[in-house]
Amino acid sequence: MRKTYSYNEAVKILGGRDHPVIAAMDKVLGGALLAGSLGLWQVLDLFDAKPDFLRLSNELISKVSAKRRGVSRHTRTQQLHAAHAVLVMTAFFEAFDEQQVPVKLTAEDRELVVRYNPWDEPLPLPSVGRSYEENLVVLARQYDLLAALLCEVVASMACWDGLNETERGRVRSAIGTAALRASERYQELLGQLAAEFPEIRFWFAVEDGRAARKALARLEDVLRETTTEVMPEVRFAELAGVYGGALRRPLVKSADVPDGVWIPSLADAYVDPRFQVVTSTDRAAAPSLLAWWDDVPVRDDLYAYLAGLLTSPEALSAPLLVLGDPGSGKSVLTEMLAARLPASDFAVVRVELRCTPVGCTLEEQIEHGLRTLLQEPVSWAEFSRATGGALPLVVLDGFDELLQATGVSQTRYLTTIAEFQQRLEDRGRPALFVVTSRLSVCAGLELPEGTQVVRLMPFDETQVRSWLEVWNAGNRPLLPETVLRYPDLASQPLLLLMLALYNAVDSSFQRDHEGLSRSQLYERLLDRFAEREVTKTGADRTEADLAEDVRYELDRLSVVALAMFNRGVQWIAEHEVTADLGELLGIGSPERLKGTRTPLSAGEMVLGRFFFMQRTEAVREDRTRLRTYEFLHATFGEYLVARFVWQRLLELRREDEARSRRKSTVDDTELYSVLSFAALTASKPVLDFLREFAERSDRGGLFDLVSRLFAARDESRGSRGGYAPVSLPDSVRDAKYSLNLVVLAVVVRGRCYSDQLGLGVDGWQRLTLFWKSRLPSSEWASVVLWLWVERDAERHFSVCLNIRVREPHAEWLMMSEPYVTLDEVALTLRDMVTPLASRYSLDVTAALIALAATRPDNCLPALALLRASDTSRGVFVSALLERLGQGGDDLSLLNILGPGYPGKPTELVEAWLRMYDRGERFEDKRPFLELIAAASNMDISHRPDLIRRARVAAADLGLVWPPSGPAPGWRGPVR
Template sequence: RPVAGQHGPADEAWWERAPVREDLTRYLAGALTSAGQERTPLLVLGQPGAGKSVLTRVLAARLPAAGFLPVRVPLRDVRAEDDLQEQIEQAVRAATGERVTWPELVRSAGGAVPVLLLDGFDELLQTTGVHHNDFLVRVARFQEREAEQGRPLLALVTSRTSVADRARYPDGMVALRLEPFRAAQIQQWLAVWNDANAAGFTARGLRPLSWEVVSRHAALTAQPLLLTMLALYDVAGNGLQRDGGEPLDEADLYEELLFSFARREVGKTSADMASDGLLRERAELEMQRLSLVAFAQLNRRRQWVSAAELDEDLAALLGRSSPGASGFRTPLGAAEVALGRFYFVQRAQSVRDGHVLATYEFLHATFGEYLAVRLALHVLSALVQNRPALALGDQRVDDDLAYALLSYAPLSGRQMLRFAGAMAARMEPGERERLSRVLIRVLDQHETRTGDQHPAYRPATLRVASRHGLYGANLVLVILLLTGGTTAAELFPGSANPVSAWHRHALLWRSALNEEQWTDFALSMTLHRSWDADGRRTLDVAPRYGAPSPPDPVDANWLYRYPRGHGGPGWSRPYWDEIWHKMEVSGGTNDSLVRHVMDPVFAWLGPSVTTFVATEGEPATSLAHDLLHLLLSGGVELTDAELELTYRRVLRGMEALPGSHVHRVTALLATVAGRDDARLPADLRSEIYSFTR
């Protein structure tokens, strides 16, 4: 699709207007013979593992030598600071061993059209920041210059879709996206895989990999490289098929998938691993190293991290180690080697000033999310064993590492919560109960935290208050998943007013999160307000599963600390205008939107907002609530009994209103009562008439 302006190709919605084609070869043949392509490059986008680099190799091999001179330039291997012509000449020398200038190369082609295949623009962007966001524009200028010199050329640039929004686009450029596999293509791939491996399957007593099995994991199988990864995992004893039993759930699949690859790679390079236990231990260390990569990305709120940033994180969290160290404390040089051998970790690189700049990204974002949650629960679970030598007094739990890792980003993304919930469900009930008690203790002691034992760990620049809020929010999320639901009193056992404590903490959490994060966090739980056996207010909090439903109606008895079903005299508060003003001061989008909707209510019916009527055995409501309920329901949504009860509450509430606002309420009451007159008892109609005449 042609790119207009500076936005589009990175957004999924932008592609909805572009037709999906299956004739890639024919399309490219047309594009590479079109005169228009001599002025701007063709941008080829795709997810990691979609086949972008392979496409450039296939093109280089298949373009007819009589008409085209393909020059493939892996941008990761050329100096990023050089201009495009120098980068091309570096790639030619690397491929042929000969030094040749670009004009000499073109003249030697004997009239064949040069085709530049510039592979990995995203790696330039990712490793050098914004310094090369004009790369596509520079390619177009190079094409224009060559055309003016009588050496017209074509250019194709590949990039991951996720960084396309950071690029500047030349006028007239066309973008092409490699689509994920659809069901028919996955089935075709499986047919080739099963046919090629049929003899091996038979010799080892394995079943072929079927569409029925693969279709359960649609999020992974849509990408060719990830589909290959699943197939390789299944080769080890039909692990994906569970011997024909129940399929692996999402968390179990990720655990077995990633751990099996870690174990396999450790086994390849560690011939001395005689003990299965030692092999598992080394594989676990690899998983933890990968998990630190995941946290480096999560805490920077992006899907990649540079080698330099990862080096800083490891040094800050674990200290610098000697070359002979092992495990978590292995120096980053060795970590780079370890990460490089896992092909589900994408390593992007470029060369600048003679130095290789590298970044790491997981082929699928959910790999990083799973690993981050896995390490988070591992670190938190270790707190259970963190017992002081003396049990006397209130000993502090040493949660410094947990605070460092979990105070920069929330774990409330829906996929992360699913992973965490599944992992918590696998724990023994007693283990979950012990861990939840420890985390509640940590939540309490964290309120007075003043120090930071990992001051060099700074994946992002955040206010101290924001870090406190994020850490507290993450602790609460994990506690909810471990317990299946708890109360404000259990979360804040030292508080004289747990309900108010929840409110204060919620304000801190909200201030620490951006709007998207706050939405995810709020939607991760459900709240229920009630009373305990002694008549005290309780607030129950539980994880939310499934689609969100409307919250429970507010009972003003609960808000103002009256007993459940309190049916005594109503009450009024004079500060309705202060509520209105405080909504203005808070200034958030959500508060402002609610205030916008409620402005007419405050302006015309202000005192009715804080005038309450209690009915025996029923929730207490405000006069404004009942008036709006009558007005907006049209009466048809209420039974005759509900309609009568609501009108009687309105009349009782009007008795407490200041005189300056009674006439406004009576005008509204007259309007709705006229509509419902036929459904109301005679005595109630008479009482309403006495107010409204």
């Protein structure tokens, strides 16, 4: 839990007995301050007789800067925290003093007042994760509590009994005004403090109007203004030099750069990312879900946020968690952070978790990082004691990589860090922690109270233009409008660099982009990078050999993509890739005759050669390296999956053309192996790429082949192939293969009719129900989402791919499934339910149907079901009001409805008139009168018939319509 100071603690931190201002205050308060016994009694007495209190408090705040240089960063942070706590209380009691509340204490009040002691209560600390306005709201709540406390105290005093109601009201009003005025006075005092201490501005996320510099240079500027000017030891100066070297490093290693291409340095090319930030205490922890971030504003002042957090006390008790997608720049951000922080104030230890041995404790991970950085063994205790005035900042980069490579869950990792921070602070050696991770990996991760969670956002158009401005200064120009046609690539820094490198050789991207489909762009990109890898050996090749080797290189990458797709994962282990390469491409021996490529080991070499593939690594205690791999952007893998499937289909087509006439069809064992582990419908990009491939192919010949394979799907299969990325029953594999053949058929044909598939309606129903019974629920949902089946009068039905983009959910699946399975009974029920289900959730729809089937005198169970389903209560209230005056138990219905009656005006009046017309008067008239009052206070001017009937009924009851006030005895329904 983040520690905040009380007023008593704050004034002690600011100097104790040695500070002349505190000593003077303590003398005024009769020794109660430093003794820790300061209570409200002393302060109220002080307002009555000792106005020096406010003067002394203001002087205390102004004296904070007396020794602002030459102290440690932690000490300065503590002093500012304490000054802020004093400021909070001073603002309130200054505002209270302005109201001149006539509070006169007597001896008999002392025992009553002494119990109230706000001076020991923790005062709110501004959070850099909230805006200035949000922080003021938190503070306003504190002032409201202080005002309520004062009201309670004053009401318990002897003088209160001598005041009349008017005088008491004035006192309450004055204290309430003091709470409002305190916020204004607080902002005035805060402005004075922030003028001397710039970091205070950043605690509140207040933009300082600094000129637009990039690469986190503004962070360096801010922190150099606030530095404590403690000279760092040689060791830490050396560390700062190491980190500063990253700014001069080119974005890409020279070995990966084509000749004649200029690569800017990290400092020149780095663009400060946009980001979102949430404090863990503000909402339930689920940062891995994109929906969790939907209503979080996007910010572009990362330097200001970091300046505020790193100089704020709240960062000392919980880590900062930085999340982002692969290639979003998490690691580079930590490098920039380490390079920009002044060594006099921060002793940075940047630890790459992928390089730390598996099974290490947190402290051992830090010490491993220190040994790597300093090239000598250094214990954490020794390091943290030797930092002088610098505050240790531990950056743990790649938590997701540690999890991914080891496969071991560490949901308490951040909690362990927070507990470690607490122990360090207890020992007087506080430290800051930053952890980076991929967004999708942190599901289930515990977030300690006070944890700041930052999500790095993709580049927007302005950032893309800024990056290209630097790149184009030394290379063939690549226009922003060109790359912005492909937002999936342009929005990620590493992928934007990939596009720039592709264009830098001959401007082919800039020249040809208008005529390129997305699949053609991916094909050219991957061909270009594969060609660079192939030609690095310098061996002589014919053009045919080069083309064959490039194709083979991409085949191996495609196996990597297929390995992830068929296992339903985002990353893959090296040994799994090696196994798949052996089964699908026969790469298991060093012999390879085609081309002149040097034989390569199966998994290791193919995976580590492309910078659009990310390698994750962890090290066991026996120094065994655990590696996993993934694509920097999922679309690369999806393109390669589609490419591999399409290449296998084309090869099968060529074999089919060359087959003996005595064979009805070609052997499809290899295609079955590839397409019997995952439904193609599970990925829309894969479907899109397949459709683009089909546009440039022999549709007629391919459809003929696929339709014959589909017709022979139930024949006894001689072999299912040796490829088995996961273990599945044969029936499941058969279901997925038949589904994928249908998908390929509609991809090639566009729309397939029942006779082209060789199926009648009954056959289609059996096939789709077979799919449903054998596929996982997520894959079946994708079938319902992307297969569009329509009845046809002449040809029974047709199947095509759905082009409407929508997110599947349980209710939609239930309503849409009958159209795919052609289930006549389900279709009939679906059409009956559609009018309701199109407006309400399925739970509400079911409750409404149950309600419609019950009589008014037996509707209570159905209404209870509707109330539980309808979270907004609008439908429930309307349905209940419709049943009032219909012959049921009206009193019970009113009791279920509850007080307030939030119904529509006409519904309320009609309900009341129905009950009146049926002779309802109620022995206990309160519910009846309450309904009348609720209805009469609403506008029904558009229904003069109801107004006329209501006036007649009211006159008959001896009432006035509309009544001038609440009905007599109106206290809510009888329970």
